[in-house]
Amino acid sequence: MIDAFAPADTAPPRSLWRFILWSARGAWPVLLLAAAISALVGTTEVVSAMLMGWIIDAVVETGPEGFFGQHLGLIAGFVLFFVILRPLAFGLSSAANAIVVQPNVYVLVQSRLNRWTLGQPVTFFDNDFAGRIAQKQVQTARALTEVANETINTMAFALASIIGSVVLLLTIDLRIAFALAVWLVGYLALIRYFLPKVRKSAGARAGARAQVSGQVVDTITNIKTVKLFAHAEFEDRAALNAMGIFRNRAIEFGEVQALFRFWLMVVAGVLPVLLIGGTIWLWTIGAATPGGIAAAGAVAIRIAQMTGWVSFVLMAIYGNLGEIEDGMKTLTPAPDLTDAPDATDLGRVSGEIRFDGVDFAYGRRTGGVTDMSLHVAAGEKIGIVGASGAGKSTLVALLLRLYDVEGGRITLDGHDIRALTQESLRRNIAMVTQETAMFNRSAFENIRYGRADATREQVEAAARAAEAHDFIVDLQDHEGRKGYDAHLGERGVRLSGGQRQRIALARAFLKNAPVLVLDEATSALDSEVEAAVQSALEPLMEGKTVLAIAHRLSTIAQLDRIIVLDDGHIIEQGSHDELLAKGGTYARFWERQSGGFLGTE
Template sequence: MIRRLARLIDPFAEASGPPPRRPWPFMRWALAGAWPAIWLTVLVTGLTGLSELVTARFTGWVIDAASGAAGQGDFWGSFWPVILFGLGFFLLLRPVLFVFDAAVSGVMLGPNLFPLVLARLNRHVLGHSMRFFENDFAGRISQKALQTARSLTDLVLEVTDVVVFSLAMFVGSFVLMAMIDARLLLVFAVWAVLYAAALWYFIPRVQTRSASRAGARTQVSGQIVDAYSNIATVKLFARDGDEDRATLSALDTFRDRSLDFGTLSAVFRMVLMALGGILPVVSILGALFLWTRGAATPGEIATTAMITTRLSMLTNRLGRASLSMFTHVGEIQDGIDTLTPAHEITDADRPRDVRGAKGAIRFEDVSFGYGTDSHALTHFDLAISPGEKVALVGGSGAGKSTAVSLLLRLHDVEGGRITLDGTDIREIAQTSLRDQVAVVRQDTNMFNRSALDNIRYGRPEATLDEVQDAARRASAHEFILGLRDNSGRTGYDARLGERGVKLSGGQRQRIALARAILKDAPVLVLDEATSALDSEVEAEIQQALEAVMQGKTVLAIAHRLSTISAMDRIVVLDAGSIVEQGAHDELLVRRGLYARYWARQSGGFLNAAE
């Protein structure tokens, strides 16, 4: 029965719409679908809190029953109601209630809320544009997502466990005090006002300092992850000391923020402890006073003592929980600020799903400047026919990679439009568009997964034979067979390390080529696809690519002009505009910008060709 409680929440259910940017609406979005389970937990925890008051009242009942008995006599005859109630409550009802209370928190909520929230956040983060990831640290983003999911999970658990339990006891205590003597409520009411005033004063300050501490912590994480991710550069430039100092500076800021938070927390807890100590002393003295006036029984004095002492202990627990909860709220707000901006690139309301594209691509008066006044592309017009092989050539910053990024909708055009088979790519679902394009980039990173998984990323349903065939065509099969990781896995099962650090640049590019070959998309984009290969391997790959490119629309970028000289058309860009285009031989005859590039790279070969 306990295990069935876990099924009340679907931990991987999708949320509707984007995440709101204010804490409470965000929490409703992140926890949608889990609220029935949360309310069930509130009910069970409330009953558990009230059971503590029943314990106190039972003690008073026993004392009054014993005080009213006529000395020695028949045990069962005098106390059978007390005995039956005690056996039923303490041996049956209370244990079952506490087991159920532990189950709803530890089985139903705890294991389900964290994956529920993190999955929704991760899904939203994955939908951000490339600009979002380019403007932040990957380690910082991931830390924020984990921090937000964990903080929201812990907040719910602490509210349902500590706050609801405490409120049930407070409300029940008011009722019991009123049953004893309404005058005791005055003490209780004054104390409650003082307690509420303390919370009102400290909580916003705790929340603010908590958010500052969370931000400083993620800066430390981002700094360390950034250094570790670029450890080769750190080592090659002997910047270990600089990175250490940068980390120490971030840690010093984090320490200062932690000291601010810790100081305030200590004062807050001291105030709550003082208030917690006042309550039982004043309440017990009040009950004793009422007893001297014949308005309270010994059992009611005992009940008052047990209730207020328990509340005093609970006050300290509630104080710690309050600090923790508003720390969580601060960290959640910090995560909201980072993770939940609206997606810069979104699908149309009814996006089209394209399959088996012919591969006709057209850039129509496209302009783009990464949100700045300077334009990477200006009035860019280019039509590529299905099956045509076009190369983009130009100096650094000419706009070649920008054109490819816009084609893939990694960024959206700022002017003009791009079409695939006559359809504006903004009307096509992003995933559907990118399914039609296989890409091999110059900067190729691998997942820290097996070689098999990295190649199969191009087509997850591919068989092992198909993966190996693609690897052979990319001249990667032989070196993959020789791989071995630190866990003893070999060949296609060997893991490649974070970002493929265990491979050379050429090996990474060959695996990336195998991945693109396996994908077998109608459009193939090669962004310096052979730049990291030596001449012998490059010759092998070029032969493989010639076969792969048959029947596909190809858009290639290369600084090494020998790799694209056989293309159907070469388009030369300068400062974001097309300055010339044509076949290799045609462009050489024109003696324009392309001819100068060729002469510079061929080392005099141009004159020989003439």
């Protein structure tokens, strides 16, 4: 009844109620139907009191001798209602919420938030904790589901019960119905005063809780560094500080909650006194029957009980609204790097690349690259050399459009990359970085990430080409999975640095994109394996445009051209032999090599 995976057709709004409408769009007809069923169940409470009143009046009127003979229809209706109709109504309402609403709304909201988050640029993730972002998704989806569920399950039920109670009391006496209306005004005034406080303190508590999650996940993610630097105590203090802030926010929320509950019980206690006492007074003057007293008493007790329940639920709803607002602030900012409205979905390219007067300094005045102009012909293989901070990785990040240039332009086969869809741009570029990224999935899945439709044979062929097959077949994880089915652990923790890079190389082999970027791709390999991988790279690079960043100059000496960067500028370019003959910066780098490694002087 609800398409739980339906995408949203617009960006998430940044105001609360519009955000809620956006999150559950497509589910509203079902939510309204579930609310109508809940309201129907609410009316059964009033019918229960009404039937009780009729039964008592019938008993008083006929006495014990003739009761069953004269009121057989009333008794049958009483039994039918309580044994069959009322349970059916409650069962239907429960099924609507537990089977239709809760499972689907949660998935609908989280799928939309996750899809939106995946569209954020790299800077969005650079500026936050991974754990905190994940926590906000879960928190917001759960809170919104709870709001929908409780609104249907409680508020529609309660509203129908109260409206039905007013109607029932009107049949007894207008004055007793008016007394209920006056009480409702006081009850709503109490709610109006407390619930904004609940919402505010709940939002603060949610923010503090997410900060704890972010801190803990950040520590666990970098646990090896924590151990190596003997900083367990330092990380414990940081976590305790975040937990202390959360504890304070939770206490503040608890104080508001306790005060609200106290006054709520005071107001709830007034209602039975008001309705039962009022109806007894009406009976003493002949304006009400004993059945009327029973019906009014049943309504009063039920509403008084329901008052605590409803108010507790309202407090939970407002608390969840605070959590939704808190999550909304984190998750809904519009990406600052997006596809153009008429972006081209580019097919396979030949691989010609141009940097035309490119400026980029990460929003600062210095750093990055300045007035960078570079032409790389299709199929040309160039090496990029320079000391740390010279702009090598910036050049590659701009080509992949992880950031937008601040000046100039970059073209691929003559197309400004800002006019291409990001997906089609990156489909044409395979990249192996120094810091290899691994998923906590099987070796097979990590390699097949290069091409999602690859067969087992193709994956194994790529692994062999990257000199990875031999160590993969010997893998075994903690659950006993072996070889290509063994999971690699979070961020590939079960592998050595060289093994991770060979998995990443296999992934690039499998992708077989026309442009290949190698950012220190063999830096973690020993000399013997590096020589084997270099031999394997030759057929991979055949016919492709290659940009290879290297500190170890021996890995790029045979490329068509080498460019030397310094402080964001190209200061030298040419073949290996030409640059050595110049006796400039590259020649000094070559002379300083020790074991083939370039220093950063």
